[in-house]
Amino acid sequence: xxxxxxxxxxxxxxxxxxxxxxxxxxxxxxxxxxxxxxxxxxxxxxxxxxxxxxxxxxxxxxxxxxxxxxxxxxxxxxxxxxxxxxxxxxxxxxxxxxxxxxxxxxxxxxxxxxxxxxxxxxxxxxxxxxxxxxxxxxxxxxxxxxxxxxxxxxxxxxxxxxxxxxxxxxxxxxxxxxxxxxxxxxxxxxxxxxxxxxxxxxxxxxxxxxxxxxxxxxxxxxxxxxxxxxxxxxxxxxxxxxxxxxxxxxxxxxxxxxxxxxxxxxxxxxxxxxxxxxxxxxxxxxxxxxxxxxxxxxxxxxxxxxxxxxxxxxxxxxxxxxxxxxxxxxxxxxxxxxxxxxxx
Numbered sequence: 008x009x010x011x012x013x014x015x016x017x018x019x020x021x022x023x024x025x026x027x028x029x030x031x032x033x034x035x036x037x038x039x040x041x042x043x044x045x046x047x048x049x050x051x052x053x054x055x056x057x058x059x060x061x062x063x064x065x066x067x068x069x070x071x072x073x074x075x076x077x078x079x080x081x082x083x084x085x086x087x088x089x090x091x092x093x094x095x096x097x098x099x100x101x102x103x104x105x106x107x108x109x110x111x112x113x114x115x116x117x118x119x120x121x122x123x124x125x126x127x128x129x130x131x132x133x134x135x136x137x138x139x140x141x142x143x144x145x146x147x148x149x150x151x152x153x154x155x156x157x158x159x160x161x162x163x164x165x166x167x168x169x170x171x172x173x174x175x176x177x178x179x180x181x182x183x184x185x186x187x188x189x190x191x192x193x194x195x196x197x198x199x200x201x202x203x204x205x206x207x208x209x210x211x212x213x214x215x216x217x218x219x220x221x222x223x224x225x226x227x228x229x230x231x232x233x234x235x236x237x238x239x240x241x242x243x244x245x246x247x248x249x250x251x252x253x254x255x256x257x258x259x260x261x262x263x264x265x266x267x268x269x270x271x272x273x274x275x276x277x278x279x280x281x282x283x284x285x286x287x288x289x290x291x292x293x294x295x296x297x298x299x300x301x302x303x304x305x306x307x308x309x310x311x312x313x314x315x316x317x318x319x320x321x322x323x324x325x326x327x328x329x330x331x332x333x334x335x336x337x338x339x340x341x342x343x344x345x346x347x348x349x350x351x
Contacts, residue, residue: 054187078223079122
């Protein structure tokens with residue numbers, strides 16, 4: 008692995024630590040190797056992540072395990088229908104002397120050292136809270152207490168369950184686009200792994216399980232420099248650039264590209280395709296995937312491995328098909344990969 012001369016970072020040593028990070032997270036989650044690899048890639052790219060899945064499949068356990076292995080100050084907040092933006096920014100209470108007090112809330116409590124902000128069941132929070140979170144994710148800063156707060160190390164991890172619809176609020180397109188990845192979590196397909204989850208008492212106590220994960224396997228303060236070094240050291244050949252661009256074009260205008268999804272009017276399917284920021288995220292994730300595999304170049308396998316989690320939530324369907332998103336979008340991605348030639 009080549010290290011850019013301008014970056015005094017030992018990428019080989021960092022890769023070893025990144026793989027150790029991945030192994031550490033796997034000690035707390037079972038049958039989620041693909042999701043753990045994607046979370047590792049997001050960490051290496053300093054991207055925010057949204058996990059989506061049914062109730063009780065391990066979303067919260069995975070995020071807590073990642074936060075512990077990542078290290079650094081960590082805060083968690085629960086999404087509820089009565090949660091307001093001020094609950095994230097400050098805490099108001101009555102002191103022992105009977106006088107009102109105001110202190111920094113979970114987002115501000117650790118100042119610039121905040122490493123992970125975990126938003127549990129984000130879809131239960133109001134749009135006003137989403138708007139506050141959007142700025143923190145986009146700019147890694149907030150204005151509060153008459154000053155600007157900066158969070159240079161911040162990564163936002165969130166989860167939502169897709170079953171319950173009562174007292175929930177759909178995330179706006181702008182907020183979803185700020186998530187580097189949306190990762191689907193499901194119960195393991197292998198019967199033996201599901202049996203272990205049910206009968207092995209080790210997986211019954213989440214708190215104790217997460218405590219077994221080694222702490223601070225990677226230095227969260229060094230991730231920004233590492234992310235830049237990976238992007239400089241891992242190159243994409245012109246053929247890969249053409250491949251990514253052609254996939255992007257096919258998803259932006261599927262009818263014009265000749266894509267076919269059975270039972271779908273392709274000329275009325277896509278309301279808005281991925282933005283340049285989204286495709287840039289795809290390239291960054293592909294390079295990080297290649298880095299973890301020990302290569303300094305991107306190949307089509309890297310693009311395919313991260314394409315769905317990075318791009319699917321950035322495809323905005325027309326209202327007629329949005330209710331069928333869970334089946335239509337995967338079929339659309341499959342059609343795009345079948346249509347666009349793989350570079351040799």
